[in-house]
Amino acid sequence: MSVNSVMETQIYKLDDKRFAILHSYAILTNLVQAQAEAIAAQLSEGTMTAEEMEQHENCIPLDAIESVQTNLTKFDDTLLLTYTKGGSSKSEKVKMEFASDEKDKFVQHMYSYMKQDYSYEQYTNTAWASMKPSFVFFLYTLLIGGFLSWLAYYMETAEEYSLRVPVILYPVVELISHTGTIPVAIFMGVIALISLMMVVRRAVKPSTRLVIERKSQSQVA
Structure with a gap:
């Protein structure tokens, strides 16, 4: 399955000088800049398939995500993803730590692809x-x-x-x-x-x- 769209593919900077790619199909994390730019170009050109995306060790298909949690505070740039991948019955968790001001854009972009099947709720912490x-x-x-x-x-x-x-x-x-x-x-x-x-x-x-x-x-x- 081809996954091509310039608008759908965005690169986000993480706080450890790594990068993440968000596409309407999946998230790719822990990429170096050159790798992220090369993959983003392939996705935008339609030369990378969904199956090829899933072969990446740090690929998280959006439809595998169970929940996304984050604190809405100014200096908290951490996002916790819980997902079940590859037919496994065991949930996995991954923490993404973004560079300043990147997290909120990532969350809103990601939810735009998920809103049909996912709820979006805000709670007051203890x-x-x-x-x-x-x-x-x-x-x-x-x-x-x-x-x-x-x-x-x-x-x-x-x-x-x-x-x-x-x-x-x-x-x-x-x-x-x-x-x-x-x-x-x-x-x-x-x-x-x-x-x-x-x-x-x-x-x-x-x-x-x-x-x-x-x-x-x-x-x-």
Whole structure:
């Protein structure tokens, strides 16, 4: 079966410098840019069939999707797909993390192909589900801030020391060796305070979750 249409084929950038292709027939994920562009061209020209698309290891036919879930928050670019593929009775899940501002366009484009057989509902998350990502970030901020503050204090007070760090962390260590403990503690404290405010905000005003899922036979009828 040929799957040709310029309008139907779109490329979306993922956050790990990979790309995804969305077509009216299927989603192809985890592609490098050159690969995505080549496949998109084949689809637009009609030189790739649906059977050839399915041979790709990261192909998810749209009619195999059971549900799509995502949080409708500004900084959440993650999409969770649940699907059953190839006659299997076991559902599989794949998490797609998009580059900034790509997720919403992808969701709306994808739903335009699915709306006849899928429902589109928005729900208010529980307080914990809403605040969990911000709370995890807050904990990481405390851990990293505490470690950097200790390291700055150690470097400031030790008569002599020797540190071996990865090259990528050398600029950070060099910077805190000059700033000292107090500036590092203040800077990390401000970040921790901001992240704590985000936790409280999410607890007070929970985020909204979008769920797209297959309709039952009675709903379709």
